[in-house]
Amino acid sequence: MKFVRNSRFAVSVIFAINGVVFGTWASRIPEISDLHNLSPGALGLLIFLLGFSAVIAFSVFGRAADRYGASTVTKRTTCIFIPLTLIFIALANSIWALAAAIIFFGVIHGGDDVAMNAWAAEVERKDERPLMSSFHAMWSLGAGIGAGTGVITSFYKVTMPMHFTITSIVIFLAMLPIITIPFKSEKKQNSNKEPFISFPKGALLPVALITFFASLGEGIVADWSAIFLRSVAELNNSSAALGFTVFSVCMFTMRLMGDKIALKFGAHMTARYSGLIALLGSIIVLTFNSLVPLVIGFGFIGIGIAVIIPLAFSRAGKDKEISQGSAIASIATLGYGGMLLGPLFIGLIAEFTSIKTSFLLLPILAFLIFLLSKHLSTNPRV
Incomplete structure (x- = not known):
């Protein structure tokens, strides 16, 4: 069990680091936009490139995880x-x-x-109990820390290049002890007949759709x-980052409790009820114009x-029809495709209407999550 605990610690740290990087980037988007004089449409297009390149990478890294071991690929x-x-x-x-760097x-x-x-x-399988939500809680914690450092560094006039460079050095140093933690991942030789990009099918398709709606909403925020x-x-700019900071902190808190909640009430x-809570929050954001209710x-x-x-992801990892890396990659391809289309939609709608009008997507996404929620259970009829 010590082996599992060490591996759980390593995975938790890596999820946090991944979140820190994303939160750091998100907190400085207004400054990056001002620095390069980007219109809403141009910013949306650049973030579209970020999402497109990620979608291409999903299947490549999923295959690599199957072939060389997920732990090896992740640590390196x-x-x-x-x-x-x-x-x-x-x-x-x-x-x-900037476009090349974002790709x-x-x-x-x-x-x-x-x-x-x-x-x-x-x-999660080796520990024989739900852990995925706690891992994603660490991602949210990292994202909140990254966004919070953006607020602080912006307030104290620390430039974006200096902020990003210091963060990169800290991440590298933090990873040095993590890469020494041993873990023997499962390996599977990929078939040459598999498509280059993994797309979900069968029971995984509605799972991917609900992931798409959730990631689209997360990407918008x-x-x-x-x-x-x-x-x-x-x-x-410094105060404007509070929205994503509070969003990340709330995600972190909920994900800490998520494994126990799902175990008690079921994934469905x-x-x-998560979809209903997101719908309430979306309505509040669209109704008020002052800081406190917007942050709430x-x-x-x-x-x-x-x-x-x-x-x-937990549901995909348990699928018996497709290998683990390919299953998760297929969910990510369509699910995180929200990162590909969402920012572009928001940018284009904001370009021709207003940023507030573009946020009407949020309650629609929350309602769709509510409708498809049953497919996250291994028994969708329940």
């Missing part, structure tokens, strides 16, 4: 390549350099996401909440979305 990617993602964005001195960010961050979830599913608050509540009912609304959305993706 997180230690070597994840720190470079922030450095490349920090050093981008033109729109083309690299999408590939590495997305690929690391698939590999670490595959490793998490293995640790992560990538656009600061812009939304700056526009609607007329906040400065947990997801069903983003917090409710965080609580509502929190357990959906962990439940989906």
Whole structure:
């Protein structure tokens, strides 16, 4: 059991690091947008490139996890390549350099996401009890820390390049002891007949759809909440990051309890009521224009979305029709495709209407999560 506990600690740290990187990026989006003089449409297109590159990477890293072992792929990617993602964005001195850095960010961050979830599913099975929600809680904690450092560094006038560089160095140093923790992952030789990009089918298709809706909502809040608050509540850049910070903290808190809640009420009912809470939060965000209720609304959305993706990955890891890496990659391909389409939709709608109008997508997504919630159970009829 000590072996499992060490592996659980390693996976938890890696989930947190992955979240820190994303939260750090999200907290500085307004400054990056101002630095490169980006319109809402241009910003949406760049984030589209991030999502597109991530979708391509999902299947590649899923195959690599099956072939070389999820733990090996995860540790090497997180230690070597994840720190470079922030450095490349920090050093981008033109729109083309920024586009290249964002594509690299999408590939590495997305690929690391698939590999670490595959490793998490293995640790969960070896420990013989639900753990996936707690791992994703660590991601949310990391995202909150990353967003929080963005608020602090922006307040104290620390430049984005300096902020990103320091964060990258800390991540590299934190990973050095983690890569020494042993874990023998399952390995499977990939078939040459498998498609290059893994798409969900059969029972996994509705699971992927609900993941798509949840990740789309999460991506909207992560990538656009600061812009939304700056526009609607007329906040400065440092205060505008509070929306995603509170959202992440609420997600973290809910995910800490998610395994016990799902064990008691079942995946179906947990997801069903989560969708209703996210719907309430979306209505609050669209109704009020002042900081306090808006932040509360983003917090409710965080609580509502929190357990959906962990439940989906846990369900995929238990599928008996497809290998673990490919199953999780297929869920991520369509599910995290929300990162591909959502920011682009938001940017285009905001370009022709307003940022507030574009956020009408949030209650629609929450309602769709409510409708599809039963498919996160291994017995959808329940």
